[in-house]
Amino acid sequence: MDIEKTIKLHIPSTHGSEKTAMDRVAEVARHMGFPKGRVEDLKTAVAEACINAMEHSHQYDGDTNILVTLTQGESRLEVCVRDKGKGTEAGWKPSSDDRKGREGNARGWGLYLIEELMDEVKFEVTGDGGGLVKMVMHLEKSPD
């Protein structure tokens, strides 16, 4: 039976706060048995999702938190990064150009890395107009 365990992290939108989420997700992933290379992939993807939410939705307003939810399954780890969509009327969703990455375009590279490094990625707009990035990594797909 796949017993799920959930951890919620409320992280202020300040430069460098993404490292709190990175460290926690790495700890969970290592405990679940993900190999080192996949843990590093996960850390980068989670950091980029947090940075995107803090910068583009919250404009690094330290009084506004992002919510990072880690859900552990038997063979999968799901990480959701949710923002409050401040500054975006209809919530946030990346354009195809954002995702491709462009020379000197940090946001583009961040989204590109998330999609390349994770097994599943979904970008959604929540009911209250915020943004949600849902990322999944499967234990059985780990190559090393």
Add this chain to the structure above:
Amino acid sequence: MSKDLEIAVVVSGDVTIINLDGDLTAVTGQAVENAYTDAVGSGSQKILFQFHENIYVNSGGIAFLIGIAADSRDNGRKVRFSGVSEHFQKIFDMVGLTRYVEIFPTTEAALEGF
């Protein structure tokens, strides 16, 4: 929390070595670009970025590295990286940095034949 980036510059023959340790991000990347610009202003055409093994690089920092790589390519300068972890070698490859910058495991290897 975010660490600052420590930058130490050493000149070895005709190579300027820029040591990086800490967090390379959108906040600290400008200092790296400034170190590169200063090296170029001093006449250096060969620049080696030496990464500390525990350095953290995010997309904001990557954007600065891409800018430096593009500038070096456009102006015929040689830029090499050393000490980059296996993970960040993969990331740099994914974003296309390795098309313009050669990566070496050690500083000694990077300086050889530079």
